[in-house]
Amino acid sequence: MKKTQWWRGGVIYQIYPRSFKDSNGDGIGDLPGITEKVGYLKSLNVDAIWISPFFKSPMKDFGYDVADYCDVDPLFGTLADFDALLAEVHRHDLKLIIDQVLSHSSDLHPWFVESRSSRDNPKADWYVWADPNPDGTPPTNWLSVFGGSAWQWDSRRRQFYMHNFLASQPDLNFHHPEVQQALLDAVEFWLKRGVDGFRFDACNYHFHDKKLRNNPPAEHADHTNVSDVNPYGMQSHRYDKSRPQNLLFLQRLRKLLDRYGACSMGEIGDDDSLGRLAEYTGGDDKLNQAYSFTLLTEDFSASFIEEQVSHMERAFHRYQVPGWVCWSIGNHDVPRVLTRWGKDTQDPACPKLLTALATTLRGSACLYQGDELGLPEADIPYELLQDPYGKAFWPDFKGRDGCRTPMPWHKDAPAGGFTNSQPWLPVPAAHLARAADTQETPSDSILNFVRAFLAWRRGQPTLILGEIEFVRAPEPLLIQIRTLGNQRLCGMFNLSGAPQRWSLPKQLQGAQPLAGHGLSGASIDGKVLQFAPWGGGFWTL
Structure with a gap:
């Protein structure tokens, strides 16, 4: 395996920075807190860490609404803190992947503030603007993933702007060449600092149909990528995402990453996400690897997993140079796998088996923070809920806070040793019982199993490639x-x-x-x- 292809078959550990470790006592995790725990990360025998967004943001969607692509939000620290973290990660011979959100920005980003100010300013076309229909309704039937129309009326321009997610997350207009270049420049900013790769959020949402055609109804409602209480799955998303022009942009992006020897991992949610994943990674000229939501659903059976992996393999075989998948059974957007698949069993054999399975399917693997401890989903009461997605669909869908609660480091410490003040989300008692310090000594703990298994896996190239x-x-x-x-x-x-x-x-x-x-x-x-x-x-x- 080429040294630059460390990611092929690698194990990547995802960190949700708000909830990993708080170093300054404000109740929110930060970059120095991650730096404190790099030794712990190294002990897991993973190959890389992926950090969810830490950029300057109003935090309407907890960092996935970026207000400055080239700066650290003060909640998480400073650029100097990032550089120190990167140096510590590299000192431990690990790789660092950062999360980039290119499809949309915050509505407080200076680009959007200028764009919405008039119809003739230099950045007027940097976002997706459209006139209303003659009856005043939105220009298309496109829906937001977070509920309702994908169009928001703006009284200043007297036009609608598009948002695939929150109304405070306007979509950038990738048909504009200056937008593409500005985003490539932002990626290069972090490449010059020495990052090893990027996870590209919602990377099939970049382009929209310039003719603004309506989406047709879905032949079968999609409950893989969104909850069954969300009407978003009732459309076939033919015109609001996964447009063919995106392949050309991904090729430009790949050329930039190749210049620095960096890798890419894409997140793909689509009507046929596995087919799209193969398209976006096949040919060795776009994304290095990608993952979908197929193993992040409630569906759990041997036949279902076999079907998804086999579908992926068949999709890859269409390409002269097949692509590569990164399998994920847990992340910051779905209920924890012990609850989702294990039904909260107390048997420690369950999380051990699920880890072994996820990391020996053909491809790379992502592990989500806390899954190495066997944490179940937390039940967050409505009055403590932070996630806007959950607030919109409560109580049928309780949002994503249940998988985002702080890491429990010490069983008997306040807030599990995550912080010395009030944490931004509560630490459940069930998590304290499985805190990291309780699992350090027992050789048969879930934590020590993960460490030993991943070390063993490294010596089994057949299971990797x-x-x-x-x-x-x-x-x-x-x-x-x-x-x-x-x-x-x-x-x-x-x-x-x-x-x-x-x-x-x-x-x-x-x-x-x-x-x-x-x-x-x-x-x-x-x-x-x-x-x-x-x-x-x-x-x-």
Whole structure:
């Protein structure tokens, strides 16, 4: 593997900076707090850390509404704090990926303030503006992901502006060449500081249909990318995102990143997100890798996971140079995987098995902060809710705060050792019971399993780069075979809290167990595979 392709098959740890570690006592995590914990991050045996946005922002969407692409918000520190963090990350031989939100900005960004001031200023066309229909209604039927129309009336210009998300997040007009260049310049600002890569938020939302055509209704409502209480999934999003012009911009972006030896990871939410992912990464001239929301849903079964991975593999084969996927089963936008898939089981074998599964599918893997501790989703009462998405759809959808609560570092410390003041979100008692300090000593803790498993995985190139196929087995068993050269490894997983028995097919008989991975609860007795609840293991074929 080329040194510049460290990301291919790598494990990336996502940090939500508001909730990782507070260093100054204001109740909000910050960059110096992350710097304090780089040693902990190194101990996890991940390859890189990805930090969600820390740029200057009014925080209407907690940093995903950027007011200055080239500065750190005072909540999180300073540029000097960022440089110190980057140096510490590199000192520990880790890579640093930062989150860039290019499709839209904050409405307080100087570009938008100027754009909305008149119809003839130098930045008048830097955002997506349109006249109303003759009856005063918005120009198209496009919807916002966060609810309602994607158009907001502005009384100064007497026009509508487009926003795919909050009304305070106006969409930039990528059809304007100066907009593209300004955003590329912002990316290069961080490249010059030495970052190793970028996670590009909503990277298929950059362009809109210049003819402003209405979206048709969806043949099947999409509940993969949005909640089923959100009408956004009722449209086929043909004209408000994933436009063909975006491929040309991604090629420009890739050329810039290649000059600095940096990598890219895209977030793709679309009607066919896996097909779009293959398109955006195939050919080795756009994104290096991307992830979708397919494994971030409530759907959980062996057949569902097999179907998604197989779909991804088929999509890649359309391209002469196949793309690359980064599988994610948890992030800052969805309920924690222990709750979503494990139904809050108290069995520590569940989070161990899910980590092993997620990091041995063909591709790279993202781990979300706190999942290495086996944290469940927090239940945040409405009066403490911070997320505008949750407030809009309460109580049927409670938003994203339940997965964004502060990291519990010390069981007996106030706020779990996250801060010495009132944290911005509460730290649940269930999280304190699984605080990092309680898991440092026990060799069988979830935390120490993750450390040992990822260390073992590094010595298994077949699990990192090998081809993948599945062996059909009854639910809830997932059986995968990874092949690299002459080596074939088999991973077998019981995706349930009940014991299972399965008569091995001929192709798996004679499998020899691999040692060192730390999973337990799976053994072969003659021609029968026996699983304990949430049991799994690896064998050579």
